[in-house]
Amino acid sequence: MMTFEEDQRRRNAASERIEYRNNIQYSVLLAGLAVFLLVALILYRNNRQKQKANKELQKTLVNLKSTQTQLIQSEKMASLGELTAGIAHEIQNPLNFVNNFSEVNRELLAEMMEGIENKNYEEVQALAKDIAENEEKINQHGKRADAIVKGMLQHSSKGSGKKEPTDINALADEYLRLSYHGLRAKDKSFNATLQTNYDDTIGKINMVPQDMGRVLLNLITNAFYAVNAARPDKATVYVPTVSISTKKEDNKVIITVKDNGNGIGAGIVNKIFQPFFTTKPTGQGTGLGLSLSYDIVKAHGGELTVETQQGEFAKFTITLQL
Numbered sequence: 001m002m003t004f005e006e007d008q009r010r011r012n013a014a015s016e017r018i019e020y021r022n023n024i025q026y027s028v029l030l031a032g033l034a035v036f037l038l039v040a041l042i043l044y045r046n047n048r049q050k051q052k053a054n055k056e057l058q059k060t061l062v063n064l065k066s067t068q069t070q071l072i073q074s075e076k077m078a079s080l081g082e083l084t085a086g087i088a089h090e091i092q093n094p095l096n097f098v099n100n101f102s103e104v105n106r107e108l109l110a111e112m113m114e115g116i117e118n119k120n121y122e123e124v125q126a127l128a129k130d131i132a133e134n135e136e137k138i139n140q141h142g143k144r145a146d147a148i149v150k151g152m153l154q155h156s157s158k159g160s161g162k163k164e165p166t167d168i169n170a171l172a173d174e175y176l177r178l179s180y181h182g183l184r185a186k187d188k189s190f191n192a193t194l195q196t197n198y199d200d201t202i203g204k205i206n207m208v209p210q211d212m213g214r215v216l217l218n219l220i221t222n223a224f225y226a227v228n229a230a231r232p233d234k235a236t237v238y239v240p241t242v243s244i245s246t247k248k249e250d251n252k253v254i255i256t257v258k259d260n261g262n263g264i265g266a267g268i269v270n271k272i273f274q275p276f277f278t279t280k281p282t283g284q285g286t287g288l289g290l291s292l293s294y295d296i297v298k299a300h301g302g303e304l305t306v307e308t309q310q311g312e313f314a315k316f317t318i319t320l321q322l
Helices: 004-117 121-156 168-186 209-229 289-299
Strands: 164-167 193-197 204-207 241-249 252-259 303-309 313-321
Touching: 004 121, 164 168, 164 209, 168 193, 168 204, 168 209, 168 241, 168 252, 204 209, 209 241, 209 252, 209 289, 209 313, 289 303
Parallel strands: 193 241
Antiparallel strands: 164 204, 241 252, 252 313, 303 313
């Protein structure tokens, strides 16, 4: 039989085991709680850091967008500066016509008054017809000058950013003339052959005219710069040529601007669409023209590519989906 002392020891041992097990469970619980709190603290800290980082990123993004807007506006104004002389030339032509036809009409009106006094109504009728024809010409050239000014204002403004039906052929031809006369005004010795081949079946296509006009202006201006820089010595026959064409293919419109300048070197052709990359001397280029052009075409769901052969030509192609 188990004595009282043995039974007591057995009970004490069992009690100690239970207490030991309870202590272990309690310690594990405390350790688990500590780990949980530590993880929660780490997660809280990480979340706070993430929120702070997100705020910084949002702030940086806002600043970048603001800077981008300023850079785009600076590029627009820089290109407008390039156009100023060309715009003045293009406006001067219709204004000359307006002045000349107005002067002719003034003389015809004097003759008309004389015919009325002499009751020579046949002559008066003929003079009235001539005056009406001249007035129509004055109206046409006045509208031409008005269109040039509106185009200049559109180019310099921020614009609505909305797509609208646009005559791509007229847009391309407009900037071709403005760019050419702008360069001619700065350098009287410059001359180039202009070749155009417009597809009249294209009609009007939806685009943001200010933005696409900026792309065309940049490509055309670069083409003129290229042929101007490629002038050889007098012993070499070289005809600087810039060509622009439009073509409708299935559900696409393809616009190309090509020059027979020195082309683009193989080592830099992959960099030309990068922001701030330029081969022009300091002060003559922002390095944003082609980068912004690439982004504008891409925003229109299109593609801007380049094909070149050093020493021969450079051809930029805009492909737009209809």
